[in-house]
Amino acid sequence: MSTLVAAAPGVFWRETKAEFLKAARMPMFAIPTVLLPVGFYTLFAVGMGRGDHSTVTQMLATFGVYAVMGPALFGFGANVASERESGQLELKRLSPMPTGAHIVGKLMATMAFSAIAIALIYAVAAMVGVKLSATQWALMASTQITAVIPFALIGLGVGYRMGSKSAVAIVNVLFLGMAVMGGLWIPLALMPEAIQTIAWVLPSYHLGELALMAVGRSEIAYFWLHAGPLALLSLAAAVFAWTGQQRHAA
Numbered sequence: 001m002s003t004l005v006a007a008a009p010g011v012f013w014r015e016t017k018a019e020f021l022k023a024a025r026m027p028m029f030a031i032p033t034v035l036l037p038v039g040f041y042t043l044f045a046v047g048m049g050r051g052d053h054s055t056v057t058q059m060l061a062t063f064g065v066y067a068v069m070g071p072a073l074f075g076f077g078a079n080v081a082s083e084r085e086s087g088q089l090e091l092k093r094l095s096p097m098p099t100g101a102h103i104v105g106k107l108m109a110t111m112a113f114s115a116i117a118i119a120l121i122y123a124v125a126a127m128v129g130v131k132l133s134a135t136q137w138a139l140m141a142s143t144q145i146t147a148v149i150p151f152a153l154i155g156l157g158v159g160y161r162m163g164s165k166s167a168v169a170i171v172n173v174l175f176l177g178m179a180v181m182g183g184l185w186i187p188l189a190l191m192p193e194a195i196q197t198i199a200w201v202l203p204s205y206h207l208g209e210l211a212l213m214a215v216g217r218s219e220i221a222y223f224w225l226h227a228g229p230l231a232l233l234s235l236a237a238a239v240f241a242w243t244g245q246q247r248h249a250a
Helices: 002-024 027-049 053-086 088-094 101-127 134-146 148-161 164-181 193-201 203-214 220-249
Strands: none
Touching (some): 002 053, 101 148, 134 203, 148 220
16 A cells, blocks of 8 residues: 555656647647637737737637637547547556546646647737736736636536547537637627626636736626636536546446
8 A cells, every 4th residue: 555655646647648648649639729729819819909909918818718628628528538438447447546646647638738728829929019917927827727627627527428429529519609608709798698697607707707807907806706606616517527427437
């Protein structure tokens, strides 16, 4: 037992490395999740903003949240469903590795891909003249990286319940739906009232608002108005993921 505990850090590191390399060798995962967000940001914010730094800065905050959604939803939703169908999850569950090492490794790899996607968006923003203080950059980056967690939990719940083909379809709907209705592409104020109401039950909306607060584009006084619902939605996502895991383990 003591030997297993001593070896645990190495196991977590190897799982993280294996998950990162596996994803990096899959162009259908790596290219869309890393390059599409910066492409969309360049098109929407830079192309349509036409030098308007206010618009470019606002979309930098929301598109950073969008950038982490892809790796989290697809990395956990589609990949976990595929691993479950192929028997890889069962093999890992029966192995002597520490409990949760596979999930932690996948989460760390997802955060690494998200960080790369965000860094590319930041580079474009800096090139077009976005100026933020070091504190604002740090707060925005930490908010966006933390955004991986609720989306990963949602993806995990889908992956444990659905077949690989169904999971891909559902994750695509969730990915695009939460991006659009969460106000990450277009400000929510320009959306129909029905979508503005739906947004309150979407983690993408609250995370986008928190990222906007980090760059001074939204009132910090409304912090708990978004942090509170986000915490509840994350808890619901955790329950969704846990019950899916229990269903798989049964």
